[in-house]
Amino acid sequence: MMKRIPYNDDWLFAPLGSIFESAGDQNKQRVTLPHDAMLAGGRSKDGSDGSSVGYFSSGAWQYKKSFEVPEQWADKRVVFEFEGVYRDAMVYINGAYAGQHSYGYSRFYIPANPYLDYGQTNTITVECRAHRDSRWYSGAGMIRPVNLLVGDLVHITAVGPRVTPSVCGGDGTVEVDTDVVNDSVTTRTVTLETSILSADGKVCNTERTKATILAGETAGVHQRLYVADPALWDVEHPNLYRLEAKVLEEDAALDEASAEFGFRTLELDPRHGLRINAQPVKLRGACVHPDSGILGAATFDAAEERRVRLLKAAGFNAIRSSHNPLSRAMLEAADRVGMLVMDETFDMWHYSKNADDYSGRFEANWRQDTDAMVVRDYNHPSVILYSVGNEILESGDRFGARQARLLADEVRSLDSTRFVTSAINGAMAARDELMRIVAQSGSEKQGFNAILSTDDATNELMGRPEVGAVIEETAGALDVVGLNYGELRYQKDHKTHPNRIFVGSETFPSKIDRLWALVSELPYVLGDFTWTGWDYLGETGLGNPKYPGEEAPFAAPYPALTGNCGDIDIIGVRQPISYYREIVFGLRKAPYIAVEDPAHAENPAVPQGWSWSDAKASWNWDIAENTPVTVEVYADADEVALVLNGEEKARASVGEERNYMAKAVIPYLPGTLSAISYRNGEKVGETQLKTTGKPAEVRLSAFAPEHRELADDIKLVEISVLDADGQVCQDADLHISVSVFDGTLQGLGAGRSVTEESFLADSCTTYEGRALAAVRPGEGDCRIAVSAPGVPEATLDLS
Incomplete structure (x- = not known):
């Protein structure tokens, strides 16, 4: 059987120096993955990478792990699966180069067999680097989980079955494509047994298909199964089915794989907009960045589910991954919770936005990284749109438009069931011409983003005919034209291109009343994605309040930490704009x-x-x-x-x-x-x-994920300072200390946008009466205790 073994414990971690500076293992820190190396490096006013990354620093790091390889693995296929290593990962097994992967957000696989010493202790070493390569806080290191896959020489490929459900006349058809590999030296005849199970575990249907596979060959096995009257998936009823596939040889199981999927239909046209299961849907969208606040860029299942659930509770029904593929954990949470997804590939193509960003690797890797996203996302019913780029600088010239077409065609060749978009910033695409216009106004010293942060400037620039002209060819390559801050183009461009469909792929939160009126009025506008749904590290001070007559720089100085522009802050607390938006959406009746x-x-x-x-x-x-x-x-x-x-x-x-x-x-x-x-x-x-009274107690509440398999993941503990009546004391910022018994404090912090406190410390100051702790439970009875001056100690059992 193919075993997927989590390989996240007991890694040795250290900054990476030259070969003349290498230290012994005894000087390295022992960490558990996922792990954010950049977060571990701390922040500083000087010597950091500046405001865009929250005053954290670049670097290079090494992770190393020893593991035992049994003799019997010599007759097995052994593969390492990396969900995401940021960035430029180099992988060595027993000191030998085994593979590399440039992009920090896509899943990749490293075959291990050629480098293993069977019956002995082996080592795997992963090196990675991040050097001034992001416009926001990217984090760095082994930020997503690692698995070791061990299976028979005849096995299902690691990506698993590809499931294509459809519904017609009330009945469901499931087309399943499964690649079975024969890595043995003889021809093998196997049976692929595939079953579909409903949410309650009942078998809906089973199909068995024989396949003869030559040595060294991969057989694509196609199957069709039927489900009578399937429960459909949508945002209000996220009904999921489970597919289980087994490779059998003379009734002996060689391998197995599974996938969750949902039955739902997608339709798109300029007269009705988007329809899911024949019902019109407007996208109440939130852009989200990859970090999880106090956890940095390290990705945990429970934290991703909590983010999705809180976003949905705030009125959103869609998220846009900005500007990189979502984590596997967030996609699975979106499937379970009922959240639509626009999954995005890149923030740049050939033109750089930072000194050492992905643009230098794009030409060699764009196809494999696009494929990695689409292949991974294919079975997720939450995914309805693929975005092939964000604010791509060359989208305004013919060669950039050609690249847009190549990317869109690549996506469609892998998945014709979804729609392709790109988040186009027309002002950036026409930046040379527009900057000449801006220069004439004498405001060019403000910087481009600062200029675009004002309504008058945005309306003036985005509405100009130069913008419509330069994005013409790129827009024509897409199924849906995503516009960043370009709502003035909806009606202008619809007049000349009546078949064109739009989405507000990135918009100003301050304009949601007018933006939502447009979305509601215009059927060919699918929805609106605000910047941002959830606050994030880096781009410091982007959303700071703007006071008339005062200069408000685009980048706030140290110790500013966050963008301060989310409907929800970095620990999950809704801000006033969130409630305003909920009312605009028509979802809240109370003032x-x-x-x-x-x-x-x-x-x-x-x-x-x-x-x-x-x-x-x-x-x-x-x-x-x-x-x-x-x-x-x-x-x-x-x-x-x-x-x-x-x-x-x-x-x-x-x-x-x-x-x-x-x-x-x-x-x-x-x-x-x-x-x-x-x-x-x-x-x-x-x-x-x-009006609240003085602090009387600290109350602890642990987020409870609904998915039982997340029970062993980290625990997110919400910390609230309450008065005698149980109200949150928003004016009481207490310095709290946290102790964890039989477990590890993974992160601790509050929603304050300007702070020098570290998320890795065991104490912090609450912000408006709240903080958040993340705990990795041990194997026994895990417990957290929180103390603060003047109030009783609070404890909570996390086991």
Whole structure:
């Protein structure tokens, strides 16, 4: 039988020096994968790679592991499976070069047999490097899991069966293509037995097919199975089936493989937009970066599922992987939870955006890395769009357009069941011409991103005819034209290209009311993907509040850590913009209250580009009583009333300054502030903010993944500082200390966008009353304890 053995424990890790600087194993750190080497290196004001990567540093690193190879493996096929090594991985087995892989986000395989010493202790060494190669925090090292595959010489290829389900007349057809390899020296006749199981484990159908395979040959076995009245997969009903395949020889099992899949249909046209199972769907999309906050770029199943679940709870039904293929763990979570996916290949092709980025490896590797993504994604019903690039600089010339066509054709040759897009930034594609226009305005010193962060500049640049002209050929190679910050082109380009279908592949959060109106109105616009759904490390200060008359640099100085532009912060806490968006989407009936920072009352922040206002959902302010404060109320209503301690203080119309928002100035008094929303004079919703008391306890709550196989993964523990009434003390930032018994503290931190605290420390300061800990349980009774000055110690059993 092919065994997939997790190979994540007991690796030796160290920075990689020259051969004259190499240290003995005794000086190396023992780590468990996944592991982020860049996170381990810490941050600094000087000598780092700057704001784009959150002031972390480049480097080169080495991982080494010893393992026993039994004598009987000499008659087996042994392969290492790497889910992702960032970047330029070099793999050595027993000191011999065994293979390499340039891209940091795609799965790859290293055959081990030629280099193994059977019956002895063997070593595998992985070297990787990251040098100023990313526009965001990429992390580095063995950031995704590793598996050792051991199986018979006659076996199913490591990528497993390819499953193509379809539905017609209420019945399901499943076409299965399975490659069976004969690595033995004789011809073998085997039987491939394939079964389909429903979610409750019942066998729906089984097919057995014989195949004679010559020595050294790979046989592609095609099978068709039928399922009566299958349960369909969609975002509200993510029904999954399981396929199990066995290779049998005279009824003896040689190998087996499995895959999960879902029955669903996809249709696309400019009159109806996107339809899933014949029902129209608009994409309420979130762009997400690869890091997981306090875990850095290290990818854990439970953390990825938690991200998907929290994004869906916030109203999103789609995510875009920005700007690289999603992890296997997040794809599987999207399948289970019911989240649609736009999976993206690259942030650059031949033109570089950084000193040593993937562009130098693109020409030699683009086909294999594109194939790796599509082959891996094929069975996932959540994946509906493949994006072949993000803001590609050469997409505005004919040679770049040719490359777009080559990429799109490569994807279609592997998967004709999904649609191909690319996230085009028209201003970047036409940058030479547009920068001449910008120079004439005297604003070129701001930098291109800073210019595009203002509505007026974006509207001026994106709407120009030069943009439409330069993206013409690239857009023609796609099934869906993705536009970054280019919503002005929807109607302009539809007039000249009525068959063209669009998606807002990246958009400003501050414009979601107007953007969603366009999405709702125009059937040929599939949806909107905000930048970003979840905050991320690097691009520091991108979403910081913008105050009139104050210079707001695109890159905030050290110790700024995050982009500060997510609907959800890096530990999973929803921000006011998230609730505003939920109301715009029509998913929330109750109003939402947020209070603008009184410290900026004379010069309030204005939502612009990637930033929202500085408002917080708090009624705790360190100001004198009766000080005027500005209250924002988000509501799908005509007007709202603000009631403070039982007395109405103000009424305001919704939409005077911004759609779905009312503003009013009222005096600050501790107590209870209520917002009551009205439509046509009738009350339609109410919500409250209460002044909280002093911290009385720390409450711990562990995220519980629904998938039972994730039970042994890390535990995400939410830490909340509460008052005596059980309310979160948003104004109480306590310094907490964390102890873990029979386990390892993998990460600890809060959602603060500016900090010098390390996620690898055992203490941190809560932010607005919250923090998050990640724990790897040991083999016994794992427990976490959290202490803070003035409150009782809190403990939680994690076993």
